Amino acid sequence: MESTLLAHHLGLAGLVFALGLVGVLVRRNLLVTYMCLELMLAAAMLALVAFSRHNGTMDGQALVFFVITVAAAEVAVGLALIVALQRRGGAVSSDRLDALGD
Secondary structure (H helix, E strand, C coil), X not given: CHHHHHHHHHHHHHHHHXXXXXXXXXXXXXXXXXXXXXXXXXXXXXXXXXXXXXXXXXXXXXXXXXXXXXXXXXXXXXXXXXXXXXXXXCCCEHHHHHHHHC
Protein backbone atom coordinates (compact mmCIF):
# COMPACT_ATOMS: atom_id res chain seq x y z
CA MET A 1 0.00 0.00 0.00
CA GLU A 2 2.75 2.41 0.96
CA SER A 3 4.82 1.77 -2.18
CA THR A 4 1.78 2.34 -4.43
CA LEU A 5 1.21 5.66 -2.68
CA LEU A 6 4.85 6.56 -3.34
CA ALA A 7 4.44 5.52 -6.97
CA HIS A 8 1.36 7.74 -7.33
CA HIS A 9 3.14 10.72 -5.78
CA LEU A 10 6.20 10.23 -7.97
CA GLY A 11 4.00 9.77 -11.03
CA LEU A 12 2.26 13.05 -10.28
CA ALA A 13 5.61 14.77 -9.69
CA GLY A 14 6.90 13.39 -13.01
CA LEU A 15 3.79 14.56 -14.83
CA VAL A 16 4.02 18.07 -13.37
CA PHE A 17 7.74 18.21 -14.15
CA ALA A 18 7.13 17.09 -17.74
CA LEU A 19 4.41 19.71 -18.14
CA GLY A 20 6.83 22.39 -16.92
CA LEU A 21 9.57 21.12 -19.21
CA VAL A 22 7.28 21.22 -22.24
CA GLY A 23 6.30 24.77 -21.30
CA VAL A 24 9.94 25.83 -21.06
CA LEU A 25 10.83 24.28 -24.40
CA VAL A 26 7.78 25.46 -26.35
CA ARG A 27 6.90 28.92 -25.07
CA ARG A 28 8.81 32.08 -25.98
CA ASN A 29 7.29 34.48 -23.44
CA LEU A 30 9.72 34.88 -20.54
CA LEU A 31 6.99 35.18 -17.92
CA VAL A 32 5.37 31.90 -19.01
CA THR A 33 8.80 30.24 -19.18
CA TYR A 34 9.55 31.47 -15.69
CA MET A 35 6.26 30.08 -14.37
CA CYS A 36 7.05 26.73 -15.99
CA LEU A 37 10.44 26.70 -14.28
CA GLU A 38 8.68 27.28 -10.96
CA LEU A 39 6.34 24.39 -11.82
CA MET A 40 9.36 22.15 -12.34
CA LEU A 41 10.75 23.24 -8.97
CA ALA A 42 7.41 22.44 -7.30
CA ALA A 43 7.48 18.96 -8.86
CA ALA A 44 10.96 18.36 -7.45
CA MET A 45 9.74 19.45 -4.02
CA LEU A 46 6.77 17.08 -4.28
CA ALA A 47 9.16 14.22 -5.02
CA LEU A 48 11.30 15.19 -2.00
CA VAL A 49 8.30 15.16 0.30
CA ALA A 50 7.09 11.83 -1.14
CA PHE A 51 10.46 10.16 -0.53
CA SER A 52 10.66 11.70 2.93
CA ARG A 53 7.22 10.34 3.84
CA HIS A 54 8.07 6.94 2.40
CA ASN A 55 11.28 6.70 4.46
CA GLY A 56 9.58 7.96 7.62
CA THR A 57 11.99 10.86 8.12
CA MET A 58 11.62 14.61 8.05
CA ASP A 59 14.80 15.23 6.04
CA GLY A 60 13.09 15.85 2.70
CA GLN A 61 10.46 18.07 4.27
CA ALA A 62 13.13 20.15 6.01
CA LEU A 63 14.98 20.47 2.70
CA VAL A 64 11.78 21.70 1.04
CA PHE A 65 11.66 24.65 3.45
CA PHE A 66 15.17 25.67 2.36
CA VAL A 67 14.21 25.26 -1.31
CA ILE A 68 11.15 27.47 -0.80
CA THR A 69 13.36 30.13 0.80
CA VAL A 70 15.79 30.09 -2.13
CA ALA A 71 12.87 30.08 -4.59
CA ALA A 72 11.48 33.25 -3.00
CA ALA A 73 14.78 35.03 -3.62
CA GLU A 74 14.87 33.60 -7.15
CA VAL A 75 11.39 34.98 -7.84
CA ALA A 76 12.44 38.46 -6.75
CA VAL A 77 15.54 38.49 -8.96
CA GLY A 78 13.85 36.82 -11.93
CA LEU A 79 10.86 39.13 -11.94
CA ALA A 80 13.16 42.15 -11.61
CA LEU A 81 15.03 41.02 -14.73
CA ILE A 82 11.78 40.45 -16.63
CA VAL A 83 10.51 43.91 -15.63
CA ALA A 84 13.83 45.44 -16.75
CA LEU A 85 13.47 43.74 -20.13
CA GLN A 86 9.84 44.89 -20.39
CA ARG A 87 10.75 48.52 -19.69
CA ARG A 88 13.64 48.42 -22.11
CA GLY A 89 12.05 46.97 -25.19
CA GLY A 90 8.34 46.32 -24.89
CA ALA A 91 7.57 42.65 -25.53
CA VAL A 92 9.16 40.10 -23.23
CA SER A 93 10.43 37.34 -25.52
CA SER A 94 13.24 34.86 -25.05
CA ASP A 95 14.40 35.66 -28.58
CA ARG A 96 15.50 39.10 -27.35
CA LEU A 97 17.58 37.98 -24.37
CA ASP A 98 20.69 39.68 -25.72
CA ALA A 99 18.99 43.07 -25.18
CA LEU A 100 20.50 43.46 -21.68
CA GLY A 101 24.02 43.41 -23.13
CA ASP A 102 23.59 46.80 -24.86
